[in-house]
Amino acid sequence: MSIQKVMVIGAGQMGSGIAQVCAQAGYDVIVNDVKQESLDKGLANITKNLNRNVEKGRMTEEEKEATVNRLTWTQAIEDASSVDIVIEAAVENMDIKKSIFKTLDQHAPAHAILATNTSSLPITEIAAVTSRPEKVIGMHFMNPVPVMKLVEIIRGLQTADEVYNSIEDMTKKLAKVPVEVNDFPGFVSNRVLMPMINEAIYTVYEGVATPEAVDEVMKLGMNHPMGPLTLADFIGLDTCLYIMETLHEGFGDDKYRPCPLLRKYVKAGWLGKKTGRGFYTYS
Ligand code: CAA
Numbered sequence: 465m466s467i468q469k470v471m472v473i474g475a476g477q478m479g480s481g482i483a484q485v486c487a488q489a490g491y492d493v494i495v496n497d498v499k500q501e502s503l504d505k506g507l508a509n510i511t512k513n514l515n516r517n518v519e520k521g522r523m524t525e526e527e528k529e530a531t532v533n534r535l536t537w538t539q540a541i542e543d544a545s546s547v548d549i550v551i552e553a554a555v556e557n558m559d560i561k562k563s564i565f566k567t568l569d570q571h572a573p574a575h576a577i578l579a580t581n582t583s584s585l586p587i588t589e590i591a592a593v594t595s596r597p598e599k600v601i602g603m604h605f606m607n608p609v610p611v612m613k614l615v616e617i618i619r620g621l622q623t624a625d626e627v628y629n630s631i632e633d634m635t636k637k638l639a640k641v642p643v644e645v646n647d648f649p650g651f652v653s654n655r656v657l658m659p660m661i662n663e664a665i666y667t668v669y670e671g672v673a674t675p676e677a678v679d680e681v682m683k684l685g686m687n688h689p690m691g692p693l694t695l696a697d698f699i700g701l702d703t704c705l706y707i708m709e710t711l712h713e714g715f716g717d718d719k720y721r722p723c724p725l726l727r728k729y730v731k732a733g734w735l736g737k738k739t740g741r742g743f744y745t746y747s
Contacts, residue, residue, distance in 0.1 A: 465575065465630040471496060471547040473564060475506030475537075477738075478581055479553035481609025484510045486551075487534040488523075489638045494536050494543050503537045510535070513610055544572040549634070551603055553581040556706050561585060562593045569594040577627055579603040583703065584650045584658075584710040587620035598624040601631055604651065605640075607699060615640045620647050649714030650707060658707045661699075662723050664692035668743070669725040675743040693743040697736035705730045 468491065472483040475497040483495045483506065497503050514531060517523040523531075541564070544550055550568050554560055561580060568578055578600045580590055591600035602618025615635045619628055628644070635642040645651045650658060664678050673681070679691020688695075696704050708722035729735075729742065736742030 465548070465577070465626060467548045467577075467630060467634055468492065469547045469549075470494070471544050471550045471572075472553060473497075473541070473550060473568075474553040474555070475502040476553070477607060478605060478609060480506035480509045481607070482551055482553055482581065482605055483535060484513060484531075484610055485638045485640070487531045490534070492534050492536075494538055494547060496538050496541055496543065498539065500539060503539070507535070507537060541567055542571050544568050544576070547572065547576055549577040549579060549630075551579045551581060553605075556583060556585065556703055558585055558589070561590055565590055565600070566593050569596065577601065577630060579631065581605055584654045584707045586649070586714075587618050587647045588622070591620045591622060597622040599627050601627055602647070602651070603631055603635070604653065606653070613641045614653075615642050616651055616653050617642050617644050618647055618651050619644065650711050654707050655711065658704060658711060659720060661692045661696045661704055662708050662720075662726065665696070665723040665726050668693070669723050697742035697744055697746075699736070700738055701726060701729050701734065701736045701742050 470486045470491045471494040472479050473496050475495050479495065483493050486493045495503060495506060514523065514528045518525055518528050550572055552561065552564055554564055561582065565578060572578065578594060580587065580602055581604055582602060583604060587600060587602040591597035594600055597620065600620055601623050604616040604618060606612035606614050617631055617635065632642045649655065667673055667678050668675055675693040679693050682688045682691045690698065705722055705726050708720060711720040712722065733739060734741045737746050740746050
């Protein structure tokens with residue numbers, strides 16, 4: 465299956481990163497978001513990253529222009545009618561994702577693959593709202609997308625082998641490394657990462673140590689590039705809570721119980737870097 469034209473749904477942190485790497489790899493990319501403001505922010509973010517690549521000598525000015533020109537920006541999801549693949553990177557909420565996939569199923573051509581960048585929601589359940597569950601697959605990029613090498617590729621129950629193979633090829637064309645996993649809550653990445661973050665929050669909640677101390681232990685002691693609480697702020701505390709809830713509900717095991725402090729921060733609107741306050745404050 466030849467993929468040439470891509471639509472990315474959602475122009476936020478993940479969506480704009482995915483759009484950038486697709487355009488850099490030579491794909492024509494339509495970026496869709498419900499808000500014009502998000503599209504503007506997405507373009508600004510990509511332009512900033514590409515300018516840095518030019519400054520660092522990793523890309524010429526002409527290559528930058530060509531990359532920007534391969535991107536189109538739209539609020540009309542109906543524009544999916546001209547693409548070979550849609551990569552959905554909207555908010556992490558099952559009802560919203562189901563509604564997007566139902567709409568995409570109506571507008572995308574019959575051959576088009578519908579991929580989701582969900583970080584933990586069941587691919588099989590998302591696929592079930594479409595008339596093409598064999599063409600639905602998880603394509604989970606890591607944040608920051610332009611830097612991180614991994615794409616976790618998740619097969620739903622009905623995902624066809626040829627669809628998996630196309631996504632594996634595309635991932636390699638994006639200069640990323642595909643890793644195949646099956647559809648289970650949190651897949652591999654967040655089933656392993658999030659309980660560690662949640663446990664780090666418990667150590668703060670129980671007064672074992674300050675956020676700074678917890679992060680220092682994990683950075684210097686385990687060689688992690690960021691401490692777990694800095695990473696939680698970077699991912700977004702609302703996303704962390706949502707993933708913990710998905711694990712808790714999906715496995716029915718209290719070892720995944722979200723820390724009450726995480727809930728409290730999310731209720732307060734302290735969502736991390738994006739709102740200026742999480743475990744740390746950001747100006
Ligand atoms: N977008 C684009 N590029 C970025 C970036 C961003 N948001 N943040 C950093 N970079 C680039 C920098 O520009 C820099 O590039 P240059 O080569 O041009 O200098 C490079 O990355 C290194 O950045 P820094 O020197 O500023 O800082 P660093 O060495 O600490 O690296 C980091 C930054 C790559 C983010 C590193 O701290 C790291 O790897 N952190 C952990 C990230 C991680 O664990 N991600 C997974 C999160 S979980 C997830 O995404 C899945 C989920 O479902 C929740």
